[in-house]
Amino acid sequence: MSLLQLDQTSREALRAAGADMSPYEIDHHLTSHELLTLEALADLAASLPESSVEHNIGDLPDVVADGNAPSLDMPIRDLVMTIPENGAWAVLKNIEQDPRYAALLDECLDEIETLVTGEDLSISREGFVFLSSPGSVTPTHIDPEYNVLLQVQGEKTMTTGTWRNREDRQVEAERLRAGGHRNLDAPLATRTDHPLSPGRGVFVPPYTPHIVKNGPAPSISLSVTWNTQGLTDEALLHRINSYVRRTGMSPKEPGARNGVDRLKLGSFRLAQRAKRVVR
Template identity: 45%
Template sequence: MTAYKPVTAAQIFPDPARDAFARAYPNQPVKLRHELTGHELLTIDALAHLAERMPASSVEYNLGKLPLGVRPEDTPANGLTLGETIRSIETNGSWAVLKNVERDPAYGALLDGALAELAPLVARETGPMLNREAFLFLSSPGSITPFHMDPEHNILLQIMGEKVMTVFPAGDQELVPAMKSESFHDGGHRNLDWRDHFRDRGTPFRLLPGDAIHVPVKAPHFVENGPAVSISLSVTWRSERSVAEGELHGLNALLRRRGLPTTRVGARPEKQRAGRIAYRLMRKLGA
């Protein structure tokens, strides 16, 4: 494998981007700038080679022109291999994600460089970065990523092409009912039910090469790709706060199944020690 020179965080997020991130983190989406456009690890050919050496469990791909509210079981396959999908992404109408690419040493170094200068800004708000991961997204022209949410703190860096990501407020009970959060943290799918009247609640962010966006934990969003192939790199981490929120929703899922009262998940779930301990005990006991 070719030896790549690690990229430092100072080469990725300029000072104004770090300042904007610090003002927004952890609860607000914000557009940033980055310096990874044109990086040799992020070309279509490099990503096709990466995909072909990854385990099947770490890749996902399908046809890309989907409704915003598609059910996971209704997502159509494209009839191609992953390598074929990536190499012909310009014309095959597909979407692909490569998961946990940080397990490859070169991409792990890229992730480390991207997060190094952000880590102090994160630590003062939500503690140390935990479970740092990286994902790569490739989309054909006109592809749609359906309405969904993710459990991680996330910065999406646009590398090639353009897209519009529409981000909705985290914690909106109509967008994400409590039972959906519970099922999500109990192993359920990330896709959410879509209603057309939701659209006005979202904020669209147009992302060109060199743009990035901070997406808060579980902030619902969908993505509409532009007229060219899109490549995006997502760098993510967990925090004690995000882990605690997941534990408390997991606890409520267990309580609800038994007909017991659920607990309130507050703005600082990391402080709700009793509920977190109860969840861990119930899981340990096989509840």
């Protein structure tokens, strides 16, 4: 039996999400798992590199553009174990560094991935676990991957927005890919709420602006993400375009001129190979 046990409605929702790259809600059966208990996650957090654990207070405004927020001064294992009452928000990044969680990630994405991106198969998979105290806020931000957020414990609301225009999306994607913070400097221009309780999930397309607000109980969510070659090429084009924009030019968004895109990618990769040879 599959881990998520996606029903036909959820499978059709993911296919629709892949067709129009819009957020879609799904149902799943990952509402309890031995690797997703607080104790198991506390052990995982303590075993991960420091760079793979991010945490801060959960009582934040909707917009924190620079991403700076106070953190709690306590051992990470204690922070995770006391998430029900300590007022914190935490994310465990790249959980696939632990072979057990890599297997969990693969089980989830083996059910999801091809429904969304079809034959443009993943070249990388990454998993993230979000732990939130009651009332915690994840400020308005964007993420660069294909993402399905699976609610395991507690309730939260993800609110997605749309861009005012394609240029705004392009500029923010360039900023992120050039090393900028994922957080945005303005609230959502439009709002669609996606209430999430255990057994509910939502697909979030790359670079979709969104904010997450936790409910009255502690929350555990699993984010399963993947990148395809097409998305990786787009990311590199955003990075290249960020350099071009600094010269005062206004580069076209990826996909607007495929021939120019291929030239940019080829030239950049050739330059990178030449650098490695010189070194």
